Amino acid sequence: MAKETDSLKERIQELEMELVAKDKELSKYRQELAKANVSLENLIGQITEEIRMAGLIQKMMSPTQLPNISGFECSSKYQPGDRFGGDYFDIFEHEDKLKFGVVVASSSGYTMSALFLSVLIKISSQIEARRGLEPHKMLELLTKELVPNIQNSDKASVFYGVIDRRTYELSYSSVGRVEACLQVYGQESLQTLEACGPAFSRDFNTQPQSLKLQLNPRDRLVIATEGLVGAQNPQGQMWGGEGLRESVRMAPRQGVHELRNEIMHQNEKFTGRQSPLRDQTVIVMEVKDRVIKLAKT
Incomplete structure (x- = not known):
């Protein structure tokens, strides 16, 4: 024991x-x-x-002041995201002063955005050297320079349009999820400007195409990035392109700045967030007249 x-x-x-x-x-x-x-x-x-x-x-x-283009009134709003960023936009006159371009891009993050901007800067001289370059040709240049350098699951959506003030014709090409629609004056429905392919990615193999639209006085062009149309409410529902178009339809027929503010307000109301998770950009452009004053010889 x-x-x-x-x-x-x-x-x-x-x-x-x-x-x-x-x-x-x-x-x-x-x-x-x-x-x-x-x-x-x-x-x-x-x-x-x-x-x-x-x-x-x-x-x-991103530009803080858009150029004053005769015959058009423009308004833009860029809101940085709390967690994700990558938006870029610009409206610029061509060397041919009767043409101007609109570029709106939405990248999956700052790394992809930096790559996109570096490529855009690189090919800008090529674009200037080829006056009259069609929008899909510019996207082809982007494809050649951008796609081989894309890493992992990064993506970039791009809308590029050119407006000729001689004819007031919009020629555009886009890939990915940049939402664009045309509000024709006097019509209830809005015309969606469809993308010609998915966003730029490592396996992108789409051949971009240019499409054309005729603009008339008091028509409005609205362009918004994925951070805006892809925003979700607390229940996980997406605002979507229909949310954008509905806010345009329901907005009072006032100026482009008021319409821009209404779009942002409706999106904030839907999501319940004062600041977005992802970069948001919206551009509203209205045709004011079709008078072109030529210089006297």
Whole structure:
């Protein structure tokens, strides 16, 4: 009996020693975990700051003032996302002053957006060198330069249109999910400007095409990026292209700035968010007249 008692005491001592050793190991793990948490918090803070700076850079690169183009009135709104960014837009006159271009792009993130912008800058000289370049030809240039450099699952949607003020004809080509629609004056329904293919990605193999539309006085062109049309409400429902078109139909027939504000307001009302998760861009353009004043010779 005494022998069993001594054996039991020894076993208890062994367990106590093992428990002390485990406590030391646990204490060590806790210290390592605390260090890892500090490192993770620092990393998250660094990434958050990088995202914030990327958003600021993205905003700075988007035009703050659109050109004054005779015969047209334009209004735009860019709102940076809290988590994801990658929008870019511009309206610019061509070397042929009776033509101007509209480019709207929506990338899956800042890395893809930076790649898109670098490619756009690279080919801009080629575009200027080829006056009269059709929109699908510009997308072909983008395909050649952009697609081989796309990483992982990155994507970019692009709308590019050219308006000739001699004929007031819009020629455009688009890929991906940049939503565009035409509100013809006096008509209830809106005409959707369909994309000719999916967004740019690693396996993009679509041949872009140019489509043409005739613009008339008081017609309105509305273009919005994926961050706007793809926004969801708390129930997970997407605002979608129909949400955009419905907000255009229901908006009072006022100026382009009022329509732009109404679109953003309806989207915010739908999502319940004051600031979006992803970059949002909307452009509203209205034809004012079709009078072209030619310089006297």
